[in-house]
Amino acid sequence: MSDSKQVVHVDDDEDILTITRMSLELVGEFEVTQFSSAQDALDNLTGLQPDLLLLDVMMPDMDGPELLSELRKRPEFRGTPVVFMTAKAESSFQNSQACESALACITKPFDPFALPEQLKSLLESAV
Amino acid sequence: MDRAIVGQKLEANRAAAQRSLDLTKFRLEQLIESYSHMSRSLAVAQLFETEEEFQMLAQMLRDNNPSIVNIARSQNFIITDVHPVEPNRDLLGYDYREDPQQLASVQRALDSQETVIVGPMILLQGRLGLLLRNAQPGPDNVVGNIVLDFNRILTEAGMETEPHVFASSARIEDADTRKRVVFGAETIWSDSPVLAELALGDVRLELAKTPAGGWKTDTAHRPVLILTTAVLVLIALFGVNYAQRLIVERAEARRQLMDAIESIHDGFVIFDRQDQLVLCNQKYRDFFKASSNLIVPGTTFEAILRDEVEQGQYPEAKGREEEWITERLELHANPHAQTEIELADGCWLKVSESQTSNGSTVGIRTDITKLKKALQTAEEAVGAKTEFINNMNHELRAPLSVILGYVAFLRKVELYPQYKALRDALETDAKLVQLLDDFKGVIVNQATKSEASGKHLLELINSVLDWAKLSSGNVELHIETVKLDNLLNELGEEFRPAAEEKGLRLEVLAEPVSIKGDPLRLRQIFVNLLNNAIKFTDSGFITISAAKNAAAALVTVEDSGRGIPGDQLNMIFDRFIQVGANHKGQTGTGLGLAITKNLVQLHGGQISVSSTYGEGSTFQVMFTSDTPSFGDTRAQAREKTNTVENDTQAV
Structure with a gap:
């Protein structure tokens, strides 16, 4: 397989899942695995070792920060870099502890043509 | 000298002495009337409800009327207040019913509602005293007593005025018809004095005057006598009038003050320097009905506060009573304290307290329930608005993310694998390729316009939501x-x-x-x-x-x-x-x-x-x-x- 980075993306919005997949696969050169809920991700992430977790903040069953803290309990995700995506332009989240612990908090709407480059440089800076 | 002339002079001298004595008698009656008025005031209970108020008024009366030896007040036959306190402390709690004579005069005062005069009698200090007693029948049967220094009263009335002109004496005749000189020289009574008499309760008081040097016929002193008499009359009239006016004015001022305090829409309370309640108005009592039995003069602020806390008057204190009481007492000790307190019935009070120069604390309790509720409603409205803004922020941006996301790809439609496949399939037919490229051009053009509109819409949403947040201070x-x-x-x-x-x-x-x-x-x-x-x-x-x-x-x-x-x-x-x-x-x-x-x-x-x-x-x-x-x-x-x-x- 190629050197492309693996991204696990979790979002409850099917359209955002589609746009993000197109962005990361068609524009960027990422390999994307997607889940439409936090629970779906927790149940099926076993065996994956992604380079990046891309998590929506507001989801109905469990929000992004909660999902992250669950994933952090698993040894294989303890150090995986994370980027949050939120439709809330609220600076309160941008200044939250969860956001502080992430590489970045990307605000929706995002530019699908700029996202791959953005993630790539975030991953480079995290190394 | 002609006998007739001598007789005329003698007659003139007697007439002058008689006028002087009549004037003294008039002044004495006025003074007794004036002191009776004071005694009557003491019996009007509502004028001073507390010990401190009584002491304050009694002190004022004594300061302005040196003839007053002491002042006392009783309720239901038991002496409750005396002034000055120290020399008369033993009187406190004295029950008139222990002495039939005292009981009789108190009862007479209650029955007649007139001034009862007792004495003159010998006081503990050895002086001769006169007791004026007035009563206010009612549930408390309040009796006011003023004891006067009898000799001083006589002096005040003019018995010793111009001693080089007249010699004066007074004697009393009690129920046993024994006559006893109580003022001046006894010899006057044997020198054909001019006489006047008046009744002091059961006692008859006789006043006598003679010229200082006896009944001489020399008329040289006459102008002096007339002048002296005139001056005395003026002084006496002025003095009596002034005293009466002072008393009336003070009583009126106090009544007005109490009326004003009662008419305040806020609760009003005064605590003295020992932090004991001095007075409060009805509104104050209404706020703290549960502790009404303690809201009486003499109770300390802390005792009232603790009772209110115990009665559950302050929801804020629940579960941390001692801590809350300590905080409240600290605030109370602050010379210019202000706070807001909620009561158990939902009422909100603004508490303002300040200390006066003599260490008393004046407190105002203002009902701010309506204001608080309005504020609460406004805060809830702001909260609801903030929540709405946050929700709208999310709800508007989420679909826009989808629109702008898809539109961005429509602008680059050649990236779609399906497009690529179609174009590859048509590659052999240049005409079809041209048609496909034309179609792509239309899609890209319209997607570009849609993206511009979408971005503009996003900008508008951001601006409006930002402005809403800024304008509500959020x-x-x-x-x-x-x-x-x-x-x-x-x-x-x-x-x-x-x-x-x-x-x-x-x-x-x-x-x-x-x-x-x-x-x-x-x-x-x-x-x-x-x-x-x-x-x-x-x-x-x-x-x-x-x-x-x-x-x-x-x-x-x-x-x-x-x-x-x-x-x-x-x-x-x-x-x-x-x-x-x-x-x-x-x-x-x-x-x-x-x-x-x-x-x-x-x-x-x-x-x-x-x-x-x-x-x-x-x-x-x-x-x-x-x-x-x-x-x-x-x-x-x-x-x-x-x-x-x-x-x-x-x-």
């Missing part, structure tokens, strides 16, 4: 050190493509400047200014610069755009004002600069504009510091503090 700044030069250089890179697309030269000339501020909000300020500059400049340049001096950090955004007409300059920071609104193709909410100004002010800064119409505009944002000690050392020391501050300090 914006919190997350303060940290921001390097303005870095921020402006980043923005320069970000905006340069858009500027160059319009053929504009965009330059950043920023010297190292750091300020304290919210990085996201500062970015928003300069993004707004740059957007405007690009939007309204058709040719030439845009320059962003940052500089600092000892007192301020200055960011300037200058453009060679169309400028702002002079008549619009002073209103461009107002909301809903659209710069260049008449120009085609420029749209917006007119909130951009209003938001910018608000954000600058939130950072404690100022924004200003200068412009020449047709030549360009210059916006200046200045962040000042109260302490003009700018320097990177302080910036580093403050870095990463996450406190929220309302003003930005340039460092």
Whole structure:
């Protein structure tokens, strides 16, 4: 397989899942695995070792920060870099502890043509 | 000397002596009437409900009337108050019913409601005293007593006035018809004195005067006598009138004061320097009905407070009673305390307390329930509005993310694998390829327009929501050190493509400047200014610069755009004002600069504009510091503090 980075993306919005997949696969050169809920991700992430977790903040069953803290309990995700995506332009989240612990908090709407480059440089800076 | 003349002179002398004596008698009657009035006042219970009030009034009466030996008040036959206290302490609690004579006179005062005069009698001090007693029948059967120094009263009435002119004496005849001289020389009575008498209760008082040197016929003293008499009459009339007026005025003033306190719509209370309740009005009692049995003069503030807490009067105290009481007592000890307290019945009170110069505490309790409820409603409304704004923020942005996401790909339709497959399939047929490319052109064109509209819609949503948050005071700044030069250089890179697309030269000339501020909000300020500059400049340049001096950090955004007409300059920071609104193709909410100004002010800064119409505009944002000690050392020391501050300090 190629050197492309693996991204696990979790979002409850099917359209955002589609746009993000197109962005990361068609524009960027990422390999994307997607889940439409936090629970779906927790149940099926076993065996994956992604380079990046891309998590929506507001989801109905469990929000992004909660999902992250669950994933952090698993040894294989303890150090995986994370980027949050939120439709809330609220600076309160941008200044939250969860956001502080992430590489970045990307605000929706995002530019699908700029996202791959953005993630790539975030991953480079995290190394 | 002719006997007839001698007789006439003698008669004239007697007449002068008689007039002087009549005047003395008149003054004595007036004085007794005046003291009776005082005694009657003492019996009117509602005039002074507390021991302190009684002492205050009694002291005032004694200070102004030296003839008063002591003052006492009884309720239901038992002496409850005396003044002065110390020499008469044994009298407190004395029951008149132990002495049939005392009981009889008290009962007489109660039955007749007239002044009962007892005495003259020998007082403990050996002086002769006269007791005036008045009663107010009722549930408490209040009796007021004033004991007068009898000799002093006689002197006050004029018995010793001009001793070189007249010699005076007084004697009493009691029920046993024994006559006893109580004032002056006994010899006067055997020198044919002029006489006057008056009744003092059961006792008959006789007054006598003779000329100081006996009944001489010499008329030399007559003019002196007449003059003296006239002066005495005037002094006496003035004195009696003044005393009466003083008493009436004081009683009236006190009544007015009590009426005024009662008519206050707020609760009013006074505690003395020992923190014991002196008086309060009915409104105060109404607020604390559960502890009404303790709201009586003499109870300490702490005792009342503890009872109120025990009765559950203060919801705020529940579960931390002792701590709450301590806090409340500390506040009470503060000379100018103000607080708001909720009562168990939902009533809110504003408590204002202040100390007087003599150490008493005056308290006002104002019912602010309506105000509190209005405030609560307003806060709930603001909360609901904030929640609505936050929800709308999310709900509007989420679908826009989808629209803008898909539209972005429609603009690059060639990226779709399906498109690629179709084009590959048609590759052999040039005509079909042409048709497909034409179709792609239409899609890209329309997607571009849709994207522009979508972005514009996003901008509007952001502006409206931002303005809503700013106008309701819901914006919190997350303060940290921001390097303005870095921020402006980043923005320069970000905006340069858009500027160059319009053929504009965009330059950043920023010297190292750091300020304290919210990085996201500062970015928003300069993004707004740059957007405007690009939007309204058709040719030439845009320059962003940052500089600092000892007192301020200055960011300037200058453009060679169309400028702002002079008549619009002073209103461009107002909301809903659209710069260049008449120009085609420029749209917006007119909130951009209003938001910018608000954000600058939130950072404690100022924004200003200068412009020449047709030549360009210059916006200046200045962040000042109260302490003009700018320097990177302080910036580093403050870095990463996450406190929220309302003003930005340039460092």
